[in-house]
Amino acid sequence: MQITKLFLIAAIAASAIPAMAQWQWIDARGQKVFSDRAPPADIPAKNILRQPGAGVSSRTAEAAPAPGAVAPKTAEKPAESGVDKGLEEQKRKQEQQEAEKTRVEQAKREKSRQENCDRAKQAKATLSSGRLLSNVNAKGERSFMDDSTREAELKRADVVIAAECGPLQPTQ
Numbered sequence: 001m002q003i004t005k006l007f008l009i010a011a012i013a014a015s016a017i018p019a020m021a022q023w024q025w026i027d028a029r030g031q032k033v034f035s036d037r038a039p040p041a042d043i044p045a046k047n048i049l050r051q052p053g054a055g056v057s058s059r060t061a062e063a064a065p066a067p068g069a070v071a072p073k074t075a076e077k078p079a080e081s082g083v084d085k086g087l088e089e090q091k092r093k094q095e096q097q098e099a100e101k102t103r104v105e106q107a108k109r110e111k112s113r114q115e116n117c118d119r120a121k122q123a124k125a126t127l128s129s130g131r132l133l134s135n136v137n138a139k140g141e142r143s144f145m146d147d148s149t150r151e152a153e154l155k156r157a158d159v160v161i162a163a164e165c166g167p168l169q170p171t172q
Helices: 002-020 082-128 147-164
Strands: 023-026 032-035 049-050 133-134 142-145
Touching: 082 147
Parallel strands: none
Antiparallel strands: 023 032, 023 049, 133 142
16 A cells, blocks of 8 residues: 555656746846746857756757748747736727827817807808897996997908818817
């Protein structure tokens, strides 16, 4: 019984040995990298701190492509970390939010322009009608609009109509 238990423990321990096979190297930024795969081909041998096995590393067979052969994709780019994906997702969301904000601001500007245009056209129609128009001054007294004031107001309405009713000028 003791021998079977000992044999069983040895078999379990032996099965865990391949899981401990791990590469360790210092990347181009000076950070230690741990992986179960060989480092990219651009990592010099002096930067490899630990590799599985005692003999010739499998790095030369795995990571170094034959002359004229295309290097595998894992050797071309460094391994992506979860942080990079998170940052890219955050950046994409921020860009979407800014695009939405710009669209909402544009819609508000267009609505404001349309309202200003409508008011200016209505004011011009009222001023052009020839009716007697009155207004209330700062003292609260009622006064009637004379012809020179009417002409000045018509010119001001024309300026507003030209600015607000024409095509939208791009903002910078």
